[in-house]
Amino acid sequence: MAGQSYALGNRNKSRARDAQSINILAGKAVAKAVRTTLGPKGMDKMLVDGLGDIVITNDGATILKEMDIEHPAAKMVVEVSKTQDDEVGDGTTTAAVLTGELLTKAEELMDKGVHPTIISAGYRHAAEKAVEILKTITIDVSTDDRETLMKLAKTALTGKAAGEYKDFLAEKALDAVLSVVEETEEGIKVDVDDITIEKRDGGSILDTELVTGLVIDKERVRPNMPKKIEDAKILLASFAIEFQKIEKSAEIKITSPDQMNLFVEQEEKMVKEMVDKIVASGANVVFCQKGIDDLAQYYLEKAGIYACRRITKSDLKKLSKATGATLFQDVTDIRTEDLGAAEVVEEREIHGSKMTFLLGCKEVKTASLILHGGTTHIVDSLKRALNDALCVIGVALEDKKIVAGGGSPEIELALRLRDYAATLKGREQLAVGKFAEALEIIPQTLAENAGLDPIDKLIDLRAQHEQGNKNMGLDVYTGKVVDMYENNVLEPLRIKTQAINAATEATVMILRIDDVVAATGRGGAMPPGMPQPDMDM
Secondary structure, X not given: OOOOOOOOOOOEOOOHHHHHHHHHHHHHHHHHHHHXXXXXXXXXXXXXXXXXXXXXXXXXXXXXXXXXXXXXXXXHHHHHHHHHHHHOOOOHHHXXXXXXXXXXXXXXXXXXXXXXXXXXXXXXXXXXXXXXXXXOOOEEOOOOOHHHHHHHHHHHHOOOOOHHHHHHHHHHHHHHHHOOOEEXXXXXXXXXHHEEEEEEEEOOHHHOEEEOEEEEOOOOOOOOOOOEEEEEEEEEEOOOXXXXXXXXXXOXXXXXXXXXXXXXXXXXXXXXXXXXXXXXXXXXXXXXXXXXXXXXXXXXXXXXXXXXXXXXXXXXXHHHHHHOOOEEOOHHHOOHHHOEEEEEEEEEEEOOEEEEEEEEEOOOOOEEEEEEEOOHHHHHHHHHHHHHHHXXXXXXXXXXXXXXXXXXXXXXXXXXXXXXXXXXXXXXXXXXXXXXXHHOHHHHHHHHHOOOOHHHHHHHHHHHHHOOOOOEEEOOOOOOEEEOOOOOOEEEHHHHHHHHHHHHHHHHHHHOOOOOOEOOOOOOOOOXXXXXXXXXO
């Protein structure tokens, strides 16, 4: 079998080095796609789908989620960004860019003959040490430190579409988070899902308002229903409040007008019985996931009940959590003790459209932000920016630790990891050194995106940190190296630790792949960009 190729049987394989090179190339390509969006001076991307709908953003997670990526290794980098978004809400571009640079540095070592296993071990070692070092350069923060929390929110909003309104929006975001903070035995807990964000086209960004309560983008089904209900007893229905149609096809023969009248009367009776059960429960507010037919609306109106229909599943979950109401699956399940409660439920008009406001909810603290902007794209980008700010404040309060921004933590880590690498023996030392080099891609990219000379700025930054100025970073507006803490550029510690850990794990996973095998029985070809299988026998 001397002439047999590396490919075995009908399995499509690519040679180890080719597979590694192509996987690394794919990962680097994804990182390169979002690299120009990093920092306050980062550029935006316009993403156009097959229907012509566009998304304009510089949010790394949004860009990678919307991009049509097919290569398996590239999808791993997308996962890094997605995980960063889920865990922290910000720093998604940083995580993707760092993954790409770690792959680049790993490739340099592999070209020199260092085995991927050695590189992987070195990277993991370096990541653990980096997180350890990060914890020595943190700054404490608490719920009472409003000034520092405002700086955090402003940093998260800087460089986004609504950047010029960052003072106003940061205050709204901070008030929203503080209104849902819970103190538990384990510490402070912030569930950003308790903050509802509703979008409204029209008006100015400065019209954005914060409501201490829950806002549902629905109006009453009939204008003569009460506009405001105090001491609300809330019923959540996942069933339709209408005549129950027969599931199986059936044919009914009617031979006289009397029979027709009886048929209609029976329908009306069934609907009336449903409404009577709702009224008997004591409910004065009804939120229905499905439809409410005209007759049921009439009976509900006569009973003085406030009703909304076609409520989304996500909104029903929020209503259940906030008011303590049980979601009923059938009208026969309704029990008075399972109704929710709120101090006030009322309909308000916001820029020409009506919405339902729930204030003083029974169970949990809730807050709602109603965003305004000139166009749909502005409001969409505003929502993404505000979500980042909310998440950043939340994780900072939970961890009670923050760090300076502007590339200062990465430079400090690079400096101290190089010193640490010198104490190691063997080839692992090379991997830790390359990890340190890779971290410098963040300040380097910040400089490039601001139109500054990255080499000069890296030299200046290294010089300052070698003198013990650990908070010195790059001011992209002036081009000077300044103290980022004094310059009010702050980020949660978790942004850095999560980005480093996720980027390291993804890089190691990609490096450890030495074969790409097309699984049999799936009926699909190899994804575009993958190496062609060697089938020579």
